[in-house]
Amino acid sequence: MKDLRYLPDVSTIKLNTEACIGCGTCELVCPHGVFQIADKKAGIVDSDGCMECGACAMNCPVEAISVSPGVG
Amino acid sequence: MGDMKSGESCCGNENDSSAHNSENYEVLLPMAPSAGDECGGSSLGESSGIYDLPGYKLWHFVEDFIDTAAGIVPRVKTSIDREDQYGTLKARSGFNRMRYSITPGLYCVGSPDKDSPVMVSANYKLSFDALRKELNGINTWVLVIDTRGINVWCAAGEGTFSTDEVINRVKLTGLEKVVNNRELILPQLSATGVNAKKVKKGCGFKVVWGPIRAMDIKRFLDAGKKAESEMRLVTFSFFERVVLIPIEFSMAIKPLMWILLTVFILSGIGSDIFSISDSWTRGLLMASAVISAVFAGAVAAPALLPWIPGKAFSVKGAITGLIPGICLVLFNFKSIMFLEMAAIVLVITILSSYLAMNFTGATPFTSPTGVEAEMKKAIPLQAAGIIIAVIAWVGANFLTI
Numbered sequence: 199m200k201d202l203r204y205l206p207d208v209s210t211i212k213l214n215t216e217a218c219i220g221c222g223t224c225e226l227v228c229p230h231g232v233f234q235i236a237d238k239k240a241g242i243v244d245s246d247g248c249m250e251c252g253a254c255a256m257n258c259p260v261e262a263i264s265v266s267p268g269v270g
Numbered sequence: 271m272g273d274m275k276s277g278e279s280c281c282g283n284e285n286d287s288s289a290h291n292s293e294n295y296e297v298l299l300p301m302a303p304s305a306g307d308e309c310g311g312s313s314l315g316e317s318s319g320i321y322d323l324p325g326y327k328l329w330h331f332v333e334d335f336i337d338t339a340a341g342i343v344p345r346v347k348t349s350i351d352r353e354d355q356y357g358t359l360k361a362r363s364g365f366n367r368m369r370y371s372i373t374p375g376l377y378c379v380g381s382p383d384k385d386s387p388v389m390v391s392a393n394y395k396l397s398f399d400a401l402r403k404e405l406n407g408i409n410t411w412v413l414v415i416d417t418r419g420i421n422v423w424c425a426a427g428e429g430t431f432s433t434d435e436v437i438n439r440v441k442l443t444g445l446e447k448v449v450n451n452r453e454l455i456l457p458q459l460s461a462t463g464v465n466a467k468k469v470k471k472g473c474g475f476k477v478v479w480g481p482i483r484a485m486d487i488k489r490f491l492d493a494g495k496k497a498e499s500e501m502r503l504v505t506f507s508f509f510e511r512v513v514l515i516p517i518e519f520s521m522a523i524k525p526l527m528w529i530l531l532t533v534f535i536l537s538g539i540g541s542d543i544f545s546i547s548d549s550w551t552r553g554l555l556m557a558s559a560v561i562s563a564v565f566a567g568a569v570a571a572p573a574l575l576p577w578i579p580g581k582a583f584s585v586k587g588a589i590t591g592l593i594p595g596i597c598l599v600l601f602n603f604k605s606i607m608f609l610e611m612a613a614i615v616l617v618i619t620i621l622s623s624y625l626a627m628n629f630t631g632a633t634p635f636t637s638p639t640g641v642e643a644e645m646k647k648a649i650p651l652q653a654a655g656i657i658i659a660v661i662a663w664v665g666a667n668f669l670t671i
Contacts, residue, residue: 199503199504202576202633210637210639229482229634230503249637251427251459252462253426256464256465257465257466257467
């Protein structure tokens with residue numbers, strides 16, 4: 199989705215790196231490649247690509263990710 | 271669609287005794303009430319009743335039924351025939367308000383056994399069709415869950431493709447008796463509504479995240495249930511956008527009659543109080559502006575999305591509206607006055623901007639927070655612009671003598 203980008207700096211996605219155990223689930227379920235695992239920790243590499251679908255937060259085993267989409 | 275012969279036969283191949291356990295059948299029949307409540311039209315739709323049986327209302331895509339430890343299971347075809355295409359056309363056009371759904375439950379493709387994979391799908395017919403047409407030559411179980419006739423991603427977002435529904439459906443179908451393996455392949459996009467760990471805890475089945483698109487399912491299986499990274503990313507190609515246009519278009523033209531009526535009334539108001547000839551001639555001009563706006567905002571903007579400058583959809587829509595607006599003014603340059611030109615350009619630009627903004631609800635990349643931010647800025651501007659346009663349009667007819 200590199201050719202289609204929505205408004206920058208609006209996504210409410212947050213990652214608590216300290217709590218992260220580096221399991222890679224977020225990287226797996228994210229449909230926009232927002233996360234990447236490096237050194238056994240997840241990192242947000244493209245927060246503007248995030249559409250706040252919530253798949254990562256739903257499946258993070260240690261609840262290290264939060265997304266709070268508005269009403270749309 | 272799918273006329274139900276509620277009497278003796280639900281699959282019409284009693285000759286095939288191997289595929290059929292008539293004893294099972296006798297027991298099952300009295301439990302099956304009418305499964306045809308699809309005409310609800312309310313926002314969420316009715317949940318499927320607990321006595322609904324998978325495959326009972328005979329769909330043309332059901333080949334026959336096979337016996338399993340958990341009862342009979344419909345075996346479905348992998349071909350898409352004319353009836354499917356007609357149904358797809360109706361669902362895509364947006365003119366039928368009927369939920370296009372199939373009964374949840376366990377289905378199968380090919381000749382699956384206890385070690386065959388289990389794929390989970392939504393009970394929206396288009397989702398189910400998309401999956402089964404990719405399963406040619408594969409022996410698999412397909413667990414269709416009750417998403418109220420909504421596609422995978424929307425259902426996951428709305429909470430019907432959920433952890434609980436997956437767990438319940440696994441239990442209701444007695445899946446653990448049908449297969450020895452304890453694995454469910456879920457479409458990746460359902461991760462928005464399904465917590466894999468809780469599914470495992472709730473029914474003992476481990477969730478394996480399948481590819482986003484059903485068309486990748488074969489490659490996914492061949493690779494040992496691993497998806498390459500491009501299978502994990504959503505796309506929004508020209509084709510994927512174009513199939514959404516009929517719905518956008520039909521939603522846009524529904525209020526059109528009232529808008530046009532208003533246009534013709536406002537166009538007749540002037541220094542003569544009300545002129546029927548003005549209502550007609552000026553009305554036609556403004557009506558063509560409104561109709562151009564529908565094409566600019568609900569057709570051109572979605573189709574040309576990545577190539578239109580701007581990030582906000584309201585900006586993109588304003589740009590696609592501006593072009594026919596200016597053309598319309600140039601065509602009528604000699605016969606209309608400046609105020610009227612301004613009104614025409616404003617109306618096309620704003621309506622198109624508004625319609626394009628509506629399209630944010632159908633894309634796979636716009637965040638709700640972003641849409642909210644955009645609407646907060648755009649709607650007051652659009653409203654102000656329309657008021658100015660009405661004043662200019664009606665006012666102009668008071669200045670002509």
